[in-house]
Amino acid sequence: DAKTTQPNSMESNEEEPVHLPCNHSTISGTDYIHWYRQLPSQGPEYVIHGLTSNVNNRMASLAIAEDRKSSTLILHRATLRDAAVYYCILNNDMRFGAGTRLTVKP
Amino acid sequence: EPEVTQTPSHQVTQMGQEVILRCVPISNHLYFYWYRQILGQKVEFLVSFYNNEISEKSEIFDDQFSVERPDGSNFTLKIRSTKLEDSAMYFCASSGFGRVSGYTFGSGTRLTVV
Numbered sequence: 405d406a407k408t409t410q411p412n413s414m415e416s417n418e419e420e421p422v423h424l425p426c427n428h429s430t431i432s433g434t435d436y437i438h439w440y441r442q443l444p445s446q447g448p449e450y451v452i453h454g455l456t457s458n459v460n461n462r463m464a465s466l467a468i469a470e471d472r473k474s475s476t477l478i479l480h481r482a483t484l485r486d487a488a489v490y491y492c493i494l495n496n497d498m499r500f501g502a503g504t505r506l507t508v509k510p
Numbered sequence: 511e512p513e514v515t516q517t518p519s520h521q522v523t524q525m526g527q528e529v530i531l532r533c534v535p536i537s538n539h540l541y542f543y544w545y546r547q548i549l550g551q552k553v554e555f556l557v558s559f560y561n562n563e564i565s566e567k568s569e570i571f572d573d574q575f576s577v578e579r580p581d582g583s584n585f586t587l588k589i590r591s592t593k594l595e596d597s598a599m600y601f602c603a604s605s606g607f608g609r610v611s612g613y614t615f616g617s618g619t620r621l622t623v624v
Contacts, residue, residue: 436609436610438612440615442553447601447603447615447617448545448553448601448603448613448615450613450614450615453611498555498613499555500555501552503552
């Protein structure tokens with residue numbers, strides 16, 4: 405089973421920021437935290453990953469807690485195209501859980 | 511942007527038949543993976559492959575399954591004798607530095623066993 409815990413679903417309004425939480429209390433010192441998303445009828449898509457420091461890329465930001473037992477994926481301005489299932493995964497496991505289904509309302 | 515290409519996009523096969531799902535990973539990637547997703551369920555890990563051998567496999571990946579990199583570009587998943595419960599989307603992925611780097615997934619092959 406996946407070693408991360410995420411809420412089953414979240415809602416956001418278009419053009420507002422979204423914070424998607426993930427708990428990984430059993431994370432090891434060598435685990436990278438990966439985030440993927442899966443749009444309807446598509447394969448998983450890499451979003452971002454990090455080890456200890458917060459990370460930014462063109463898609464999102466990743467905020468990692470100081471104790472690394474939790475992290476938050478931040479979409480700065482949600483668009484309708486961001487509606488997807490978001491998965492938080494530890495790289496030493498690379499098993500997908502159920503993820504968080506994000507709904508974006510216009 | 512480089513892509514992982516999977517063919518065919520949809521395959522229908524009769525129960526008991528052999529199927530081969532094909533993938534062309536990103537050209538400079540060295541680590542390859544197969545996942546599957548039964549309709550309405552989560553994405554499940556099947557197998558990882560590096561340096562021409564399986565590096566890890568899940569309990570799903572039994573003797574009916576095999577993987578091969580027959581040449582420098584293709585990565586295949588073979589199911590020897592398909593069962594109804596093998597019906598699923600099969601996703602191929604590749605990465606440049608194994609689990610440290612992000613995986614790039616293909617768009618999948620929908621396998622329907624009838």
